[in-house]
Amino acid sequence: MRRAHFATNFTSGDGELTESALRELYAYPRHLPRPWIRTNFVCSVDGAVSVDGRSGALGTPADKQVYDTLRELADVVVVGAGTVRAEDYGGVRIGPDGRQRRIESGMSDLPPIAVVSARAHLDPHSRLFADTDVTPIVFTCADADPGKVSDLANAGARVVTAGEHEVTSTGLVTALDELGLRRVLCEGGPSLFGRLAGDDCVDELCLTTAPVLAGGTAGRIATSPRAQVTAMTPAHILADSDGTVLTRWVRVPQL
Numbered sequence: 001m002r003r004a005h006f007a008t009n010f011t012s013g014d015g016e017l018t019e020s021a022l023r024e025l026y027a028y029p030r031h032l033p034r035p036w037i038r039t040n041f042v043c044s045v046d047g048a049v050s051v052d053g054r055s056g057a058l059g060t061p062a063d064k065q066v067y068d069t070l071r072e073l074a075d076v077v078v079v080g081a082g083t084v085r086a087e088d089y090g091g092v093r094i095g096p097d098g099r100q101r102r103i104e105s106g107m108s109d110l111p112p113i114a115v116v117s118a119r120a121h122l123d124p125h126s127r128l129f130a131d132t133d134v135t136p137i138v139f140t141c142a143d144a145d146p147g148k149v150s151d152l153a154n155a156g157a158r159v160v161t162a163g164e165h166e167v168t169s170t171g172l173v174t175a176l177d178e179l180g181l182r183r184v185l186c187e188g189g190p191s192l193f194g195r196l197a198g199d200d201c202v203d204e205l206c207l208t209t210a211p212v213l214a215g216g217t218a219g220r221i222a223t224s225p226r227a228q229v230t231a232m233t234p235a236h237i238l239a240d241s242d243g244t245v246l247t248r249w250v251r252v253p254q255l
Contacts, residue, residue, distance in 0.1 A: 017238070022069050025236055026206070026248065032182040035173050038204040039186045039193050040070055041221040048214035049190060049221045053086055058210040062240035070206060072098045074111045074185035076137070076176065080192035081117035084128055089113060091132025110134045111185075112158075114176075116192055118166050120148040124155035139167050139175060169199035194224030202230065204250045211243030 017025070028036055042058045043049050051057035059067075071077060071092050079089060092111050094102070099109040114137035115122060122128065128136055129152075138152050139162040153159050160179070162171035176184055186193065196202050207221070231252040238246040 019065075019069075022065070023073065025238075026066070026069055026073060028073060028183045035176045035182045035184050036203045037173070037184050037186060037196060037201055038070070038074075038206065039188075039196070039202055040067065040206040041188060041193070042208040042210055043221055044210050044212050044214035046213045046215065047220065048216055048218035050218045051214050051216065055188070056087065058208075058212065058214070060208070060210055060240065060242060060244040062238070062242070062244045062246060063208040063210065066206065066208065066238075066246055068094075068098075070185050071111065072102065073183065075107065075183040076111050076114050076179075076181040076185070078114045078116065078172075078176075078184055078186045078192075080189045081115055081122060082191065083187065083189035084113075084115050084122065084126075086189070088127055089115075090127035090130075091134055091136070108134075112137050114139060114181075116162075116167050116172065118144065118163070120144040120152055120159070122148075122152060122157075124151045124157075129155040129157065137179075139172055141165055141167060169196050169201045172196075173201055188221070190219055190221055190223045194222040197222050197230060198224040198226060198228040200228060200230060202251065204235075204248065205232065207247050207249065209245045209247075211245075 041049065042055055042063055044058055049055060072094055077092055091113060094110055103109055110133055112134045113128060113132070115128065116139045118141045120138060120140045122138065136157050138157045138159045140149065140159060142161050142164045149159055160175050162175040186196065232249040233252050235248040235250050
């Protein structure tokens with residue numbers, strides 16, 4: 001056993017990271033023949049993924065900066081319907097400089113929120129539709145309630161079928177690819193992450209460990225009916241002066 005990694009100072013002391021350096025650290029691979037699924041989560045030191053049902057209570061300034069950086073770099077932000085309801089999701093917000101960087105790199109000025117909802121069970125009057133500058137995408141099933149699908153379309157959603165009776169991982173990845181959305185940022189929740197991990201579709205995990213104990217009954221960042229072991233390796237480890245630790249894990253290439 002040996003010490004393999006030294007944490008890099010994030011926002012204080014020698015070696016402080018600039019915003020530009022942070023974007024370089026979290027850049028997607030240059031050439032993507034298929035969608036690259038990056039997931040982003042925060043948890044407490046004792047493993048809680050939320051406090052009173054919301055992950056926002058675990059956020060720190062460093063986590064917020066990485067969160068904003070990841071959104072700026074993504075083609076699309078994918079979220080499960082339960083997380084959208086629990087966190088009251090609105091559209092992505094990126095400042096003028098970030099929008100300009102995206103445009104200069106050939107991207108749209110803002111990434112859309114894409115919600116996975118097998119039954120199209122979303123409130124067409126929620127912030128997802130009322131507080132956004134970009135048309136949201138809803139990935140649903142062929143047998144979803146036509147009335148609900150119609151309501152979401154009328155609210156401005158782009159509704160995409162990604163499975164017959166459920167939104168499968170393969171169906172989701174294929175639909176993203178057909179839309180030309182390859183730099184994918186998945187923000188949860190645990191069921192969606194667990195499904196993608198269980199189907200061996202996760203390429204990367206960005207995990208923030210907040211310097212708090214949370215207790216409670218909160219679950220893990222990923223849950224699924226069956227286990228699937230995927231070998232990962234750390235791409236980098238960052239630390240903030242307040243004790244926040246931010247890690248980026250990438251899948252070990254299969255030989």
